[in-house]
Amino acid sequence: MSLKAIALVSGGLDSALAAKIIKLQGVEVIGIAFITPFTCPETKSLAQSIGIQIHPHEVSLEYLDLLRxxxxGFGKNLNPCIDCHIFMLKKARELMSGYKADFIVSGEVLGQRPMSQNSASLKKIEKESGLDGLLIRPLSARLLxxxxxxxxxxVKRNLLYGFSGRSRKPQMELVKKIGLQGFGxxxxxxxxxxxxxxQRLKDLLNYQRELNLDDIQLLKLGRHFRLNRTAKLIVGRNQQENQRLINFANTGKIILRPKEVPGPTAILDTKDAGKELLDLSAGIVARYCDRKNGSVRISVDDGRNSRVINSTALEPDNLEALRV
Structure with a gap:
């Protein structure tokens, strides 16, 4: 009987080991990498390392809905680990017929994460995903x-493993044993x-009803300042970020830049750009210019009109009160 399995691969060591373990038992393993704004595994080198094909599947927009x-619930930060695992496994189950897969492989390790990888959570995840009996966790299978x-x-249970807890020493020893390449x-x-x-994402969820992928990508850039309920300023930290911020400004955002002195580019996201808000934004930009004292001329461009504001740097205490 020719068997096929779908292995969820995240780019991390555990999922790579899990896929490799099942492959070594003679099962044809098909790697699936779900792409979200928060995880994006490099599939080419990963596929070569494990010795399987990996197919990326984009699920970003659906994943944003899950975060609402x-x-x-969430873990220590804004990580919905249990819901995330269930979501990914449900997606994998939907793909089984298309890939003619017989079961699903996951790299979860018992006790590695207190919220999502304890015994009760692993059982809950399997049940909620609709994969009762068809989900195998090779790294901890002997304990489950x-x-x-x-x-x-x-698959043969005696060729699976009984790893538990947060230590990665057993995994690193297994890397050497089975010859998995590229994982130092x-x-x-x-x-x-x-x-x-x-913290930035929480701010966005609190103040913005509709999210898109650009909103998430912007969270990865610059310094963020919440000016009011409907206005946020993002200030670039280097030349590369300045250029990337300009690229995002074609969605109706306002660009602020110093005219005569070196300094950052910033984008203001607001639906009501009154004088007070623009003056505040210009003051923040001026704070990060090379000239800290005296007036700085800040260019303000909303895509239709451009003007210049004479501004002075916002005081540090006032700046920190606005920082996200």
Whole structure:
């Protein structure tokens, strides 16, 4: 019997090991990498390392909807880990018939994450995803109830592993044992576990009803300042960010730049750009210009009209009160 499995690959070590373990048992493994604004694995080198084909699937817009109200809540930051795992596994289940896959492989490790990878959560995730018996976690399988995949003899339980906890030493030893290339240290990761990024995203969710992918990409750039409920200023930190901010400004945002002195580019996202708001924005831009004292001329361009504001740098305490 020729068997096929879909393996979820995140770009991290655990999912790569899980896929490799099943491949070594003679199962044809098809890698699936779900692309969101918060995770984007480099699939080409990953596929070569594991020795499988990896197919990227874009799910960004659906994932943004999940963030609004995750059923099982958030982790330490804005990471909806349980809902995320369920979402990804449901998506993988929908792909099974198209790829003619018999079961699903995941790199979860028992006890590695306190919220989403304890015994009860792993059981809940399997049930909610509709994959009862068809989901195998090769790194911790010996510590978990036997699955239908094992009972049917599709994979041998004695060739699976019993890893648990947060230590990565067993995984690194397994890397050497099975010859997995390109993994010097565990990698991967999700922006939603980053405290700074999560704070920016929380601000966006609080103040903006409709989100698009540009909104999320902008969270990764610059210094962010919440000016009022409907206005946010993003200030570039270097030349590369300045250019990227200009590229995003074609969506109706206002560009602010110093005229005669070196300094940052900023974009103002607002529906009501009154004089007070523009003066405040110009003061923030002036704070990051090379001239800290005296007046700085700031160009303000909304795509239709351009003007210049004479501004002085906003005081540091006032600046920090607005920082996201």
């Amino acid at each position: 109200n995750p059923r099982f 109830p036997e699955t239908m995949v094992e009972r049917n003899g599709w 240290q565990p990698a991967g990761g999700c922006l939603l576990t980053d405290a700074g990024f999560s």
